[in-house]
Amino acid sequence: GENVEQHPSTLSVQEGDSAVIKCTYSDSASNYFPWYKQELGKGPQLIIDIRSNVGEKKDQRIAVTLNKTAKHFSLHITETQPEDSAVYFCAASTGTDSWGKLQFGAGTQVVVTP
Amino acid sequence: GAVVSQHPSWVICKSGTSVKIECRSLDFQATTMFWYRQFPKQSLMLMATSNEGSKATYEQGVEKDKFLINHASLTLSTLTVTSAHPEDSSFYICSGDRVDEQFFGPGTRLTVL
Numbered sequence: 001g002e003n004v005e006q007h008p009s010t011l012s013v014q015e016g017d018s019a020v021i022k023c024t025y026s027d028s029a030s031n032y033f034p035w036y037k038q039e040l041g042k043g044p045q046l047i048i049d050i051r052s053n054v055g056e057k058k059d060q061r062i063a064v065t066l067n068k069t070a071k072h073f074s075l076h077i078t079e080t081q082p083e084d085s086a087v088y089f090c091a092a093s094t095g096t097d098s099w100g101k102l103q104f105g106a107g108t109q110v111v112v113t114p
Numbered sequence: 115g116a117v118v119s120q121h122p123s124w125v126i127c128k129s130g131t132s133v134k135i136e137c138r139s140l141d142f143q144a145t146t147m148f149w150y151r152q153f154p155k156q157s158l159m160l161m162a163t164s165n166e167g168s169k170a171t172y173e174q175g176v177e178k179d180k181f182l183i184n185h186a187s188l189t190l191s192t193l194t195v196t197s198a199h200p201e202d203s204s205f206y207i208c209s210g211d212r213v214d215e216q217f218f219g220p221g222t223r224l225t226v227l
Contacts, residue, residue, distance in 0.1 A: 032214055043120075043207050043218040044158070089157060093214070100146060100211045104157045 002027040004092050006105025013080050013112055021108045023090035024072040030092040033066060033073045034102070038087045047088075048075070080112045117141050118210050120219035127198055128227055135193045135222045137208030142217075143188035144210030149181070152205040152221075164191050198226045 003026040013019045025033075031052035036044035050057045050064045050073065057064050061080075066073040077084055087109050091102040117140040127133050137147060146165050150158040162183050164170040170183035182194040195202055203226045209216040 034215070036218070041221070041223070043118075043221045046215065046217060049215065100214050100216065101148070101160060101163060102216060106157050 002030060002092055002094070002103040004090060004103045004105045006090050006108060008108060009106065010109045011111070013110070015080060015082060015112055015114050017080055019075075019077040019080055019084070019110055019112075021075045021088055021090065021110075022072060023074070023092075023105050024070075025092040025103075026071065027092070027094065028068075028071065029094045032093040032100075033064070034091050034093075035062075035064060035075050036089045036091065038089065038107075040086075044089060077110075080110075082112050082114055085110055085112045116210075116212055116215070116217040118144075118208065118217050118219040120208060120222050122222060123220060124223040124225075126225045126227065129199055130197055132194055132196045133198055133224060135195075135206055135208075135224075137191045137193070137210070137219055139189045139210040139212075139217075142210065142212045144191075144212065145188060146211040147185055147191040148209045148211070148216065149183060149191070149193050150207045150209070152207060154205075158207065161193075195224065198224070200226045202226050 006023045034049035037047045038044045061078045063076040087107045089107050090105040093102045119138045121136045149161045161176045162170045162172045164183050164185040166185045172178045185191040207221040209218040
């Protein structure tokens with residue numbers, strides 16, 4: 001089955017700096033890669049996703065890149081703000097072939113200090 | 115759009131009792147819903163996949179007779195934890211699938227005394 005590894009486990013950045021979180025996956029059939037933000041005591045919130053037919057996607061301060069050959073994808077947050085502090089999870093899925101089941105990474109605790 | 119609600123948001127129960135958690139997709143129809151469990155400072159662990167009108171598919175190691183899942187309509191799935199024990203205390207989260215994207219509910223904190 002799919003295995004997703006996520007690094008780093010914790011990330012401290014100064015407000016205004018950039019944050020990068022990296023994930024690798026094992027199943028070459030995976031074709032959907034979402035990123036979720038989870039605040040304490042809440043459910044995960046989808047912040048951006050990318051499908052295997054594109055290499056990069058951007059939404060304001062957030063971007064995701066995908067390298068299918070190397071089987072890794074990354075989340076980039078620019079101009080970080082204190083409200084970006086949360087746990088971020090990457091995930092991978094083979095789509096409808098498995099009812100869209102997601103395999104999650106272990107999570108990255110991001111702390112943005114003013 | 116793509117809002118999922120859960121009820122209750124938290125529940126405390128005595129050991130041996132059963133607890134039902136509801137998951138609703140408010141503005142879309144979810145043919146497939148998923149149930150996850152999350153322990154403190156850990157990732158989400160998929161418990162089961164629920165398809166509307168059919169039996170749920172449980173992940174390895176998840177007791178189907180203990181965690182009863184019903185997906186009676188395209189907007190409602192329920193998880194019943196039967197004969198709950200303290201080790202079942204956890205954060206339970208559901209999600210609804212909309213065109214291969216999963217949208218998560220706010221979670222239910224279960225504490226079993």
